[in-house]
């Protein structure tokens with residue numbers, strides 16, 4: 250119980266910088282059993298664990314930490330996989346420092362428990378030792394269509410299959426996984442880990458139909474007729490534009506466009522209008538995890554110089570501190586307190602900013618410093634300013650009710666304005682985390698299952 254006074258927090262080891270920037274292989278290694286047990290033993294087993302409450306999935310973290318400390322890895326695997334459809338994926342990609350680890354009781358004094366790394370270890374070691382996820386052996390005679398195979402769709406499929414519901418996943422890309430596959434770079438999440446989960450779903454009876462665009466290759470109305478329920482988890486992938494002069498120039502690109510094209514190249518898929526940053530000065534605008542993915546991808550793509558511009562200071566960056574540190578280690582330069590004015594073929598005209606005292610929300614406001622404009626040279630500008638909804642035509646043509654942000658409007662139980670149609674993830678919330686989309690898929694599946702009883 251007092252192990253935290255003797256054992257320091259240790260992060261999972263990372264590959265050396267010079268080696269890792271040459272490829273897209275994962276940067277973090279997985280703990281070995283002793284290291285995982287030692288780190289798990291630091292948990293003090295709070296009566297009301299904040300980590301559990303802060304995890305969007307409400308993972309039963311102290312329970313699987315206890316089993317890991319006691320080296321009962323089968324029990325740890327079962328508990329961890331009960332609430333999460335893919336703990337080894339979220340353990341790698343969640344911004345732990347602002348979620349579970351950020352709320353760990355030990356965070357401010359002795360260093361939080363390395364929850365994400367232990368979570369990753371539990372399932373990876375379980376798979377290595379032959380454990381597999383459990384699904385219902387008997388079907389209940391109901392089938393659900395899932396549109397989109399990102400975290401929301403894969404999560405919904407997992408929890409439906411666990412209850413014996415047949416699922417068919419419709420994905421417009423040539424690989425399943427959505428954002429997990431095409432949006433998150435391989436140095437954070439190796440792609441075979443997603444396919445491994447998809448393969449488990451297929452073994453459990455799921456049908457995965459790739460290269461199938463609803464509204465084009467199959468009609469939405471047909472789905473509604475053929476299936477007992479439909480879950481829509483199509484994400485939000487349209488990059489926000491800042492409304493600057495010059496943002497439509499050929500040297501300006503959207504973050505997801507850049508990341509997707511690089512990933513497609515890694516898959517040897519056909520890529521049109523590839524964004525080649527080799528030997529170029531790249532400037533990424535934004536301070537979230539997608540911006541970090543872009544700067545680190547640019548480094549691996551051989552950019553001459555990579556800068557990240559953010560309009561607030563480092564403390565106020567919205568993304569994970571871990572990813573900022575990794576970017577710095579890999580040679581990315583950060584320029585804080587600057588705001589773009591316009592973009593031209595030579596770069597970006599910037600003006601300096603300062604932060605004023607907090608408003609009623611507690612967040613400091615950004616104030617422009619007068620007469621502070623200067624030109625930041627750039628060959629390529631990448632905009633990583635968040636995402637908007639980009640509703641496909643089949644949604645626009647349907648009678649689905651939308652909210653004022655153009656998201657699909659759902660009730661608390663994820664049902665939509667059309668009977669037997671459910672939705673969750675970014676197509677409802679707007680751009681959010683993979684783990685919140687995963688939560689929506691899980692909870693929507695529960696509602697769908699309840700509707701069959």
Ligand code: SF4
Nearest residue numbers: 304339343348349365
């Ligand atoms: Fe933490 Fe994310 Fe895992 Fe929840 S799913 S325990 S927030 S890493």
